[in-house]
């Protein structure tokens with residue numbers, strides 16, 4: 001009887017997956033007009049997102065191809081508070097450039113086996129190149145953090161090997177690489193130097209919060225919400241919090257068989273989120 005090799009394989013042994021199976025380019029899920037950002041942040045994102053349109057002018061017409069010979073590599077780091085639109089922005093940049101996005105999460109490339117991670121990073125770069133997609137390292141602090149100096153254990157050696165390979169690949173790569181992180185303070189200065197654009201994402205101000213509340217309230221839902229009031233009342237919340245609060249409140253209203261989405265339910269949903277954030281901060 002033929003044996004399915006997958007089943008026959010000893011489950012304790014990892015089966016190497018081909019790069020094409022681990023790193024699959026995707027169509028970008030978001031566009032720039034779906035992200036609410038302060039003007040100066042949007043402008044920074046636009047500088048990068050319109051790079052392809054302007055490369056001819058800058059490099060050819062304005063002569064930068066001579067002064068900046070090996071500067072076709074553009075490292076972009078999106079950093080800042082959680083839930084503020086960094087992952088969305090990475091998608092939007094790729095979309096604007098008319099390219100697919102190849103997302104690399106550390107979990108995809110991390111391996112329990114010493115020496116496997118650098119190999120997988122190499123595969124990610126290859127896959128991006130072969131598919132002409134934008135390479136995006138999400139949660140990048142895991143991979144770009146400061147080098148371990150106390151190399152007493154094999155694991156430290158492997159971590160440093162990973163850093164070295166990453167540095168080398170970044171040097172060779174002549175295309176966009178996008179990074180996103182909540183912990184820029186952990187980045188190794190060697191990586192910082194190789195990233196040419198850093199864009200800081202902050203929690204939305206009152207004007208942005210108002211737009212976010214409006215954006216995450218579907219026109220169809222009967223409600224008595226006042227977006228000015230909501231934006232003023234709750235500070236220190238992210239776009240992600242606003243989106244979650246609205247959906248939680250909507251489900252509660254539906255369960256209560258309410259005729260409309262009452263603002264008190266939204267207040268309550270935000271308070272819950274704020275309470276969980278305070279508890280989480282206290283734990284740290």
Ligand SMILES: Nc1ncnc2c1ncn2[C@@H]1O[C@H](COP(=O)(O)OP(=O)(O)OP(=O)(O)O)[C@@H](O)[C@H]1O
Nearest residue numbers: 034035036081082083084085086087088239240243
């Ligand atoms: N600026 C924003 N404009 C519109 N929606 C937003 C914005 N920020 C967050 N959201 C909402 O929150 C969700 C999460 O956003 P996103 O994943 O981009 O955050 P992030 O900054 O990458 O967070 P993390 O640091 O936790 O990875 C989005 O899918 C969207 O629904």
Ligand SMILES: [Mg+2]
Nearest residue numbers: 086087138180
């Ligand atoms: Mg993210």
